Amino acid sequence: MSNHLSQDQIAMCILGRSTPEEERHGRECPECRVELARFQQPVSTFREAMQDWSDREYVPRSPEVAVFLGKSRRPSNPVWRWAPAAMAVLILTGIPIYQQQMNLQRIEAEEAARQDALLMAAVSVHLSRTTPAPMEPIMALIPVPESDIQSGGTQ
Amino acid sequence: MKRPLYGCMEPTITSGFIATGVENPVTEIQDFDRVVQFYWPRILRFVAASVRDRDVAETLTQDCFWNAYRNRKAFRGDSSLHTWLMRIAVNSVRKFARNRRLQFWRQAERSALDAATLGDWLPDRRMTQEARAVVNEQVQEVWDATAGLSDRQRTVFLLRFMEEMTIREIAEASGLTENAVNVHLFRAVRAVRSRLGKSQ
Numbered sequence: 005m006s007n008h009l010s011q012d013q014i015a016m017c018i019l020g021r022s023t024p025e026e027e028r029h030g031r032e033c034p035e036c037r038v039e040l041a042r043f044q045q046p047v048s049t050f051r052e053a054m055q056d057w058s059d060r061e062y063v064p065r066s067p068e069v070a071v072f073l074g075k076s077r078r079p080s081n082p083v084w085r086w087a088p089a090a091m092a093v094l095i096l097t098g099i100p101i102y103q104q105q106m107n108l109q110r111i112e113a114e115e116a117a118r119q120d121a122l123l124m125a126a127v128s129v130h131l132s133r134t135t136p137a138p139m140e141p142i143m144a145l146i147p148v149p150e151s152d153i154q155s156g157g158t159q
Numbered sequence: 160m161k162r163p164l165y166g167c168m169e170p171t172i173t174s175g176f177i178a179t180g181v182e183n184p185v186t187e188i189q190d191f192d193r194v195v196q197f198y199w200p201r202i203l204r205f206v207a208a209s210v211r212d213r214d215v216a217e218t219l220t221q222d223c224f225w226n227a228y229r230n231r232k233a234f235r236g237d238s239s240l241h242t243w244l245m246r247i248a249v250n251s252v253r254k255f256a257r258n259r260r261l262q263f264w265r266q267a268e269r270s271a272l273d274a275a276t277l278g279d280w281l282p283d284r285r286m287t288q289e290a291r292a293v294v295n296e297q298v299q300e301v302w303d304a305t306a307g308l309s310d311r312q313r314t315v316f317l318l319r320f321m322e323e324m325t326i327r328e329i330a331e332a333s334g335l336t337e338n339a340v341n342v343h344l345f346r347a348v349r350a351v352r353s354r355l356g357k358s359q
Contacts, residue, residue, distance in 0.1 A: 015348045019341075043352050046297035051321050053298045058204035064221075069192045072221055073228045 009036045018043055191231070195224050198241065201322065202248045208305070208317050209252040211272050219251045226251070238331045245322070245332040249314055256310050304354035312347035315340050 009017065009029060016022045017030045017040060030036050064072065135143050202223055207216035226247050227234075234243055286294070305313050311333070318329045326344075330337045 011349065011352070015345055015352065018348050018352075019344060021341075042355060043348070046301050046355060047320050047351075049294055049297040050301035051323075053294070054204045054208060054321055055200075058200035058207070061200065061203055063196055063199040066192045069195050069224075073191065073225060 008033060009039070014039050014043075191224075191228055194227075194240065194244075198244050199224070201241065202244055205245065205317055205322060206248055206252055207272055208302075208321060209313060210255055211306070213272050215255065216272075219248070219255060223248045223251050238328070242324070242328045242331050245318065245324070245328075246334070249318075249333050252314070253310065300355055301351070304351040307354060308347050308350055311335070312343050312350065315343045316347040316351065319344055 009026060013022060013026050014030075014036065017026055022030065030040055130137070133140075199220065203216055203220045206219045206223070207213060210216055210219065223244065227244055230247075234240070238246075305316060308316060314333055315329055315335075318324045318332060319326075324332065326337050326340050329335075329340045329344075333340065335343070
């Protein structure tokens with residue numbers, strides 16, 4: 005069994021959450037010290053490099069700050085950036101479809117009304133008959149009395 | 160050489176900034192301008208190390224200060240101004256990462272930060288070419304190692320080791336519990352260590 009710090013113990017040492025014994029071992033054991041430095045050295049260099057880089061980057065001055073604070077922002081979410089375009093496409097494709105649907109409904113309604121009118125006319129014709137339709141051929145065979153012809157069929 | 164992060168004089172605008180009674184927009188902007196001057200580099204480097212793109216980092220940093228200015232009345236001073244701004248930055252980076260996942264076809268970053276040259280910025284100009292090469296290599300290693308972390312691990316790692324924030328501050332800035340921060344940090348350190356080991 006190794007007397008050195010395990011990988012997890014080294015990670016805990018780096019995070020400052022080790023026990024006093026582990027901390028002492030990390031300080032005194034040359035191998036564990038190297039292990040700790042293998043992380044700490046590059047990370048420290050990285051921090052300094054990033055701090056130095058950011059310190060040399062351009063920082064907006066007062067007039068620019070006032071300008072960008074005064075500006076209204078476009079939504080940074082690209083999904084929202086596409087929303088107006090999507091809405092326009094929906095409107096452009098939706099309106100003709102809607103109009104077509106409305107026309108179809110109107111035509112269907114007119115057709116239904118026409119059918120209703122025809123049916124009503126047929127019913128009216130049927131009701132206005134003096135004899136039932138099946139009897140009409142037979143009635144045609146019966147001679148009409150002269151008095152009926154002279155009086156126009158009225159009594 | 161380790162530089163104290165909070166060594167330089169922090170702007171004393173917080174009282175005026177917090178005060179909801181400040182009605183003069185000119186004064187407010189002047190006040191806020193000092194916040195921008197002081198915190199811009201910190202926010203920029205965190206965002207840049209997170210998104211790895213200089214142009215995106217500048218835009219997100221500007222967005223961050225714009226959001227801070229718009230929501231300045233919401234800042235009650237419960238946390239430090241630095242932590243509050245960092246929380247806005249963390250949210251901006253998170254939102255950006257979520258959107259970038261939707262834009263998966265955008266593989267190439269147009270103004271990707273070149274970690275190989277970051278070491279060139281180190282102030283010690285007396286460094287030999289060899290020493291500078293070693294420094295650049297170390298910076299590149301950490302840069303590459305953090306690229307492989309999950310978004311949360313990278314965030315807590317950068318806040319701890321680049322911004323030198325405490326666990327409590329990281330928890331406030333990231334919206335995580337202190338326990339969650341510790342867990343993510345532990346995993347991040349293990350992952351970075353294993354990657355640093357591979358490259359040597």
